[in-house]
Amino acid sequence: MPDISKIKFRNFEEKDLNKIIKFKKDSADISFPGLDIDTNIFKKRLLNRVKNDPNSVKVAEIDSEIIGYVFLEIKKASTGPIGYINHVFVSEPYRKSGLGTRFMQIAENYLKSRGIKRVRVTVTKTNKTSLNFCKKMGYVEKRLILEKPLN
Numbered sequence: 096m097p098d099i100s101k102i103k104f105r106n107f108e109e110k111d112l113n114k115i116i117k118f119k120k121d122s123a124d125i126s127f128p129g130l131d132i133d134t135n136i137f138k139k140r141l142l143n144r145v146k147n148d149p150n151s152v153k154v155a156e157i158d159s160e161i162i163g164y165v166f167l168e169i170k171k172a173s174t175g176p177i178g179y180i181n182h183v184f185v186s187e188p189y190r191k192s193g194l195g196t197r198f199m200q201i202a203e204n205y206l207k208s209r210g211i212k213r214v215r216v217t218v219t220k221t222n223k224t225s226l227n228f229c230k231k232m233g234y235v236e237k238r239l240i241l242e243k244p245l246n
């Protein structure tokens with residue numbers, strides 16, 4: 096098991112961008128198999144979020160290497176503000192060591208500090224690891240997103 100005691104959590108910095116994009120691609124391969132992601136759109140969205148709120152993206156670093164990240168957002172809804180944990184990703188060798196849990200705690204604590212009372216995650220149904228993980232973190236199914244291809 097990797098030694099996670101040396102892990103440092105900090106806000107995203109622009110030098111992390113390429114690594115985060117690689118993580119996003121790896122994540123998309125799991126959640127959206129067969130679909131390409133437009134990295135420019137992701138990049139713009141990420142940089143825009145961080146510009147508005149530097150706490151939106153936290154990374155975990157060990158010996159100057161980025162090994163995971165969490166990306167959150169606060170959206171205004173007619174029912175009140177809601178926190179969204181848009182992505183959480185842990186590099187494969189570091190999985191199952193509690194790092195994903197730490198990221199969720201960091202994200203949720205930050206949302207709490209902003210007065211947010213509800214937090215959402217979206218999970219692809221086939222991503223059983225992620226589904227188990229989110230359930231373990233206390234998330235329950237509230238709504239379903241349905242999708243169909245248009246030919």
Ligand SMILES: CC(C)(COP(=O)(O)OP(=O)(O)OC[C@H]1O[C@@H](n2cnc3c(N)ncnc32)[C@H](O)[C@@H]1OP(=O)(O)O)[C@@H](O)C(=O)NCCC(=O)NCCS
Pocket residue numbers: 122125181182183184185186189190191192193194195196197218222223224225227228229231
């Ligand atoms: C989902 C993910 C973030 C979990 O990170 P992690 O550091 O491995 O998670 P933790 O070690 O904190 O695990 C916490 C709990 O999640 C569940 N879990 C984690 N990995 C699991 C797996 N492979 N199978 C089943 N349950 C799993 C377990 O209940 C675990 O608790 P336990 O260790 O007491 O059994 C990681 O697997 C990942 O990055 N996956 C790829 C990206 C992804 O799918 N992200 C989520 C969608 S945005």
